[in-house]
Amino acid sequence: MDKKRLISDVKWCIGQGYSMEETVEFVASLASDVSRTDIASLYTQLKAALEHERIQNIPDRRGRPPATQSETKTQASQPKTTLIGAIFIIAVMSITLTMCNTMCKSISNQPKTDSSYLNDRVYCYVAAQEYAEKLLVSPASATFSFDPLIRSRKESEGVFVYYIDSYVDSQNAFGAVLRTKFSASVRYFVKQDKWDVYQFEFY
Secondary structure: OOHHHHHHHHHHHHHOOOOHHHHHHHHHHHOOOOOHHHHHHHHHHHHHHHHHHHHHOOOOOOOOOOOOHHHHHHHHOHHHHHHHHHHHHHHHHHHHHHHHHHHHHHHHHOOOOHHHHHOOOOHHHHHHHHHHHHHOOOHHHOEEOOOOEEEEEEEEOOEEEEEEEEEEEEEOOOOOEEEEEEEEEEEEEOOOOEEEEEEEEEO
């Protein structure tokens, strides 16, 4: 995913009121080539920047009486206050990013349990989407369902199987957008960190 599209997707999530965790899950399902750490970092930066922009864009009150001497002194001190505020925001953003990166690394370094693999709804679906795109006439026009039906089981030690039922909207050879349902069986090998779509069918 290109950077402009990534920023646009994260901004949309912020505008919808998504939390960081929800944004990371959503964007990761769309962009398999972007790490969760990068998405979380971008979420923090954009949210702080948008909040700062919102505060700066609050309109001033009009029609006020002439400023008193004390108000004049207060206005003269505003540039210093603004500078201090900007420095404070930058410091908070730096601390937040550092904490986020530390937490993400800590979480990623923790060994996963069978339950975490069985509850996966992102990577197995991404593998199925990539396989489906290879069979479409116009993969660039493909839009997949955001709510697939996913069942999972542990096949053997370090091997998990996912059964996916979903649909995709895409253009056919004549340019018409059609909805096509599909089912996929995906196997994940933990040691090799490999996803294998071993059964797939449009219907």
